[in-house]
Amino acid sequence: MTVLAVTEHRRGELRDPSFEVVTAGRELADALGTDLHLAVIGGDVEGFADRLNREGVDAIHTVAEGEEFNHDVYTQAVTAMAEAHDPDAVLMANTVNGLDYAPAVAGALDRPLVTDAVAFDADGTLEVTREQYGGKVETTVEVDADRFALTIRPAEWPAAEGTGDAEIAEFDFDLDESAVRSDVKGFEEVGAGDVDISEADVLVSIGRGIEEEDNLPLVEALADALGATLSSSRPIVDNGWLPKNRQVGQSGKVVTPDVYIAIGISGAVQHVAGMKGSDTIIAVNTDPNAPIMDIADYAIVDDLFDVVPELIEEFGGE
Ligand code: FAD
Numbered sequence: 360m361t362v363l364a365v366t367e368h369r370r371g372e373l374r375d376p377s378f379e380v381v382t383a384g385r386e387l388a389d390a391l392g393t394d395l396h397l398a399v400i401g402g403d404v405e406g407f408a409d410r411l412n413r414e415g416v417d418a419i420h421t422v423a424e425g426e427e428f429n430h431d432v433y434t435q436a437v438t439a440m441a442e443a444h445d446p447d448a449v450l451m452a453n454t455v456n457g458l459d460y461a462p463a464v465a466g467a468l469d470r471p472l473v474t475d476a477v478a479f480d481a482d483g484t485l486e487v488t489r490e491q492y493g494g495k496v497e498t499t500v501e502v503d504a505d506r507f508a509l510t511i512r513p514a515e516w517p518a519a520e521g522t523g524d525a526e527i528a529e530f531d532f533d534l535d536e537s538a539v540r541s542d543v544k545g546f547e548e549v550g551a552g553d554v555d556i557s558e559a560d561v562l563v564s565i566g567r568g569i570e571e572e573d574n575l576p577l578v579e580a581l582a583d584a585l586g587a588t589l590s591s592s593r594p595i596v597d598n599g600w601l602p603k604n605r606q607v608g609q610s611g612k613v614v615t616p617d618v619y620i621a622i623g624i625s626g627a628v629q630h631v632a633g634m635k636g637s638d639t640i641i642a643v644n645t646d647p648n649a650p651i652m653d654i655a656d657y658a659i660v661d662d663l664f665d666v667v668p669e670l671i672e673e674f675g676g677e
Contacts, residue, residue: 385519391447424534514613592608
């Protein structure tokens with residue numbers, strides 16, 4: 360009996376959800392009383408397997424096939440691993456990649472698939488918590504099957520830490536080339552040349568409180584002073600003041616920086632869905648009752664046009 364958690368990488372780097380599926384996988388394996396196995400497919404499999412050898416991992420299966428994610432390769436490899444090891448659960452991340460191959464794996468294995476879990480309780484019948492309507496409604500899905508597949512929402516579980524002593528072995532796998540119909544030709548950045556806010560350690564994030572585009576240089580100066588990256592709520596992007604890839608939230612990006620400074624952002628559920636996993640949240644808002652205050656670790660209840668210049672002066676910007 361096992362839980363098989365599938366990891367992912369892009370352009371030679373393991374993605375954060377790879378370490379999160381380890382934590383969630385361990386939690387599930389403990390509840391089911393089983394081992395945790397990881398699947399590492401493609402790219403620098405040996406290097407990835409070493410890095411993923413975290414506390415609580417019992418075995419790592421590698422498949423040295425392809426450099427980048429490929430739907431057909433992942434589907435075939437994960438299906439073959441599941442057929443060989445008969446895991447109770449196949450656990451995947453609810454990422455762009457996961458959403459691509461998880462349904463195919465579940466279909467090939469004839470297992471129920473529950474997507475986008477934000478929590479689960481596996482004592483007895485597995486109960487999976489999902490969020491709907493931008494986090495306004497929580498539903499519980501009861502999984503009445505002893506073999507199932509599950510995807511977990513990124514940034515809901517912490518990254519696994521510690522060093523493990525998992526057995527790392529190449530999985531005996533023959534790719535059926537004739538069934539590989541897709542090929543990754545390359546990557547195109549959204550807003551080429553722009554930054555990836557999901558990689559930033561410190562985010563200065565702005566909302567409608569900034570009032571007009573002409574005020575952007577003020578917050579850019581703060582971001583410079585702090586060595587931070589600028590992100591925003593949706594209205595800023597809708598207004599065309601920042602590109603779409605700077606948007607945090609349900610229809611933007613999920614971010615988990617060390618520090619998230621929300622300036623003139625109310626904290627609507629759709630925004631919070633994208634940043635609640637931040638380590639430290641600082642809110643600057645004139646409204647002490649703004650919803651962002653419920654999740655802020657620190658708050659400055661004041662006018663941003665007074666606060667931001669003071670912060671810039673304090674932290675040595677121009
Ligand atoms: P507001 O809610 O207008 O808040 C502005 C805040 O600034 C207020 O709290 C106010 O007190 C404060 N303020 C004003 N002036 C000052 C000042 N001078 N100094 C300090 N504070 C000041 N939103 C997202 O952000 N990301 C998403 O991905 C997203 N996806 C969505 C998906 C759907 C399907 C829907 C329906 C909505 C989505 N939204 C998203 C929109 C979301 O519902 C909110 O409308 C949006 O987050 C509000 O942005 P805001 O906080 O910047 O603006």
